[in-house]
Each structure stands twice: as C-alpha cells, then as structure tokens.
Amino acid sequence: MEQSSSWDEWTVRHQFDRICKLALKGEVIDYQRHMAYRQRHEVLLSELPEKELSKLFTMDKYNLETHRFQVLGYDIEVKDALIAEALQTLTEKKRNVILLSYFLDMSDAEIAREMNLVRSTIHEHRKRSLELLKNIMEVSTDEKE
Incomplete structure (x- = not known):
C-alpha cells in the first residue's frame, strides 16, 4: 500500500x-x-x-513671433525677427516699397500706381533699400556672433 x-x-x-x-x-x-x-x-x-x-505632430504658431506692418491698407506679416528689425530702420517709403515688392509680389508699376509715384522712383527706392538692408543685417549678424 x-x-x-x-x-x-x-x-x-x-x-x-x-x-x-x-x-x-x-x-x-x-x-x-x-x-x-x-x-x-x-x-x-x-x-x-x-x-x-x-504627420504625427503639429506646431502652434503664435503672433508673438511675428511682426506686422501696415502698408496702404495691407496687413503684412514678417516672421523673421532680423528682417523685421532691419525693415524698421528704413524710411516709411522705402519700407513700403520693399514690403509691397517682396511680400506681396507687386511689380514696380503696380507699386508706383498705389503710391502715386513714378516707376523709376520705385525702382531706385527698392535698389537703395536692399543695399541698406544688406548692410544692416550684416552688422546685426556680426554683432550676434
């Protein structure tokens, strides 16, 4: 057992x-x-x-990071702080020409019509403004480095 x-x-x-x-x-x-x-x-x-x-995420964009300029009834938003800072140093006419030309893609003739100026004047404003902007931005980037 x-x-x-x-x-x-x-x-x-x-x-x-x-x-x-x-x-x-x-x-x-x-x-x-x-x-x-x-x-x-x-x-x-x-x-x-x-x-x-x-596709997995989104980034919020706030207006704090942009600068706004009013030009002839248009509201133009500049996102780059360095460009916005340089634009503020220009005279109002030159700034308006640059903003209308490069941010709203307007031709010199269209800008001249809007601002009641001659097309050649607009061309000269744009040319001189670009030179000034280039110099201002070069100095700003040199200072930051």
Missing part, C-alpha cells in the same frame, strides 16, 4: 510537471506570435522617414 501511494505521488508530480511544460510552451508560442506581429506592423519612431514623422 505504501508503494502505491508513492507511485501515485510520483505520477501526480510528473503529470503536474508535464502540464507546466505544456503551459510554458504555449506561452512561448504566444509570445513569438506577438513579437512577429509587432515586427510586421510597428515601426520605431527613429526609423520613420521625415515626411511620416511630420
């Missing part, structure tokens, strides 16, 4: 051992399937192309 109870105990242990091994094998198979699924359907953020990565 004693031998029978130890035999039963040994059988139960081996059955329990077998059930545990089967359960662990099943868990391994589930884990491998899950990892294969992730490998097929998921991509690391560091491996995303720039175009796809840019």
